[in-house]
Amino acid sequence: MPSKSIDHAITARSLTGAASDPTYAGVLSFMRRKYTKNLKGADVAVWGIPFDAAVSNRPGARFGPQAIRRASAIFDNDPQYPFDRDLFAQMAVIDYGDCLLDYGDHRKTPAAIERQAGKILKSGAFLVSLGGDHFVTWPLLRAHAARHGRLALVQFDAHQDTWPDDGNRIDHGSFVGRAVRDEIIDPDHSIQVGIRTHAPEDCGIEILLGHQIEEMTASEIAAAILKRVGARPAYITFDIDCLDPAFAPGT
Numbered sequence: 309m310p311s312k313s314i315d316h317a318i319t320a321r322s323l324t325g326a327a328s329d330p331t332y333a334g335v336l337s338f339m340r341r342k343y344t345k346n347l348k349g350a351d352v353a354v355w356g357i358p359f360d361a362a363v364s365n366r367p368g369a370r371f372g373p374q375a376i377r378r379a380s381a382i383f384d385n386d387p388q389y390p391f392d393r394d395l396f397a398q399m400a401v402i403d404y405g406d407c408l409l410d411y412g413d414h415r416k417t418p419a420a421i422e423r424q425a426g427k428i429l430k431s432g433a434f435l436v437s438l439g440g441d442h443f444v445t446w447p448l449l450r451a452h453a454a455r456h457g458r459l460a461l462v463q464f465d466a467h468q469d470t471w472p473d474d475g476n477r478i479d480h481g482s483f484v485g486r487a488v489r490d491e492i493i494d495p496d497h498s499i500q501v502g503i504r505t506h507a508p509e510d511c512g513i514e515i516l517l518g519h520q521i522e523e524m525t526a527s528e529i530a531a532a533i534l535k536r537v538g539a540r541p542a543y544i545t546f547d548i549d550c551l552d553p554a555f556a557p558g559t
Contacts, residue, residue: 317343323350323400331382337403338438339380344402347431354436355404355428357421361414362443362480366558373406373438404428414478418447425451442469445545446483453492456541461487461498462533465547466518468500468507485509493543499536501529502550 316327317337327340337343338354347353356373363369395401407424410416425448428435437448442465453459463469463484473482484500487493488511495512504518514536521529549559 316340317403323402324396324398326394326396329381334381336374336377336381338377339383339396339401341396341401341403343405345404347402347404347428347433349400350402350431350433351399352401352436353404353428353431353433354401354438356406356438357409357440357444358406359409359417359421359439359444360441361417362478363441364479364481368558369439369441372440376438377403402433417478418450421447422451426454429455442480442545442547443478443483446486449483449487449492449543452541452543458491458541459493460537460540460542461493461500461513462537462542462544463498463500463513463547464502464545464550465500466502466549467505467547468503468509468511468513468515470507470509470511472509484513485511488512494540497537497540499533501533 314329314333315335316329317335317340320327320342323342329340334340335343341354356377358370358373360367360369360372407421409420421444425435425437429451435448435452437444439445449459449461461484467481469481469483470485470488471479471482473479473486475486484493488495499514499516501516502518502521503515516524516529516532524532547559548556553559
């Protein structure tokens, strides 16, 4: 039966329930969730951080939030197989839009991200951030640690991101080492998954190398992560270069 409504992102009256837009039409938002700056009643807030000035290779990650929203429109409204569960019937998820950044002065970027993330977290909503290059994780870690205390880090990545850092660099490859030195994350309860490059500094974080996880099941990887992290507050970050470059060659 044809849908009786469209543009669910701006017309939805409820934060829960299925969206009805066809995949090829309608206002885009993350998985067609309501697009709003009103955090009241939101269990999860998804926002974008369109920033890639910290990359050492090709730029383009600034278009990530838009691309992820566009790709998410292909998901149907049925419970996802094989789980037989509709998360949107149980959780109020909103698209909070994008982080406001001054593209002409990157020195302001870390504080802007941390400040705006802190506002979302203060509401009690769980925050899902769409990058953007991996530097944006640094101010996000600071914002989460300010609310939850020292964090365990679960990092899916090809690189350890522990390159030398003077504490002021805007660099996508050094935030983990900085976060360990500043005691924002606890290396004894943190884990990096998919690493396939060398790094100059050992921060004490457990590492599951890329070739190791190829021999492990998803359940075994999950068990290793849970064993390391335990019940501590944890921050999960995913860098697309954790994937096989054959399928994600642009990173």
